[in-house]
Amino acid sequence: MAIDFSWLGYYVPIFGFLFVFVIMYAILSKTQVLGESGFVNSLVSFIFAIIFITFLPAVSYVQTIIPWFVILIICLFFFLVIVGFSQKDMDAFMKPWIAWVFLGFLALMFLVSAVYVFNPVFVKGIADLTGNSQDQVFESFRKFVISEKFFGGIFLLLIAAVTSWVLTRTVKK
Secondary structure (H helix, E strand, C coil): CCCCCHHHHHHHHHHHHHHHHHHHHHHHHHHCCCCCCHHHHHHHHHHHHHHHHHCHHHHHHHHHHHHHHHHHHHHHHHHHHHHHHHCCCHHHHCCHHHHHHHHHHHHHHHHHHHHHHHHHHHHHHHHHHHCCCHHHHHHHHHHHHCCHHHHHHHHHHHHHHHHHHHHHCCCCC
């Protein structure tokens, strides 16, 4: 018999508020953009969290991202446990590319979640601006994604990333 945790769904807006408040407070305290005053940092964080909680697509975005983020963290943990048990020297395996792969998956997760949550908002706005139906907007978007322009842009982005990496890396002697 499974335990029913569906009652937690009622508290998701509160969790979202707390999540934004804590993250904003940590960022403001660490960067000291507004100074060292804890009161100012907490007040600004509280205002950001209030604005966030009143914008329903933002709450939906966080509700979509957080479970995937937790799944990604758990997968990373299990991957590191498996590597830790299979390797004698864990430091020999831990290279910067592992962090970059993790950050790549994280960025992809944020992007896919944003498209999933905000797509109806964008499509409705584009349909209203152009006078087309939402189906026509979806069809033109689908044609764009499978076009040479899109893949050419992705290819140029990859070339720019590799070039930047090659130019900025340090050579070990």
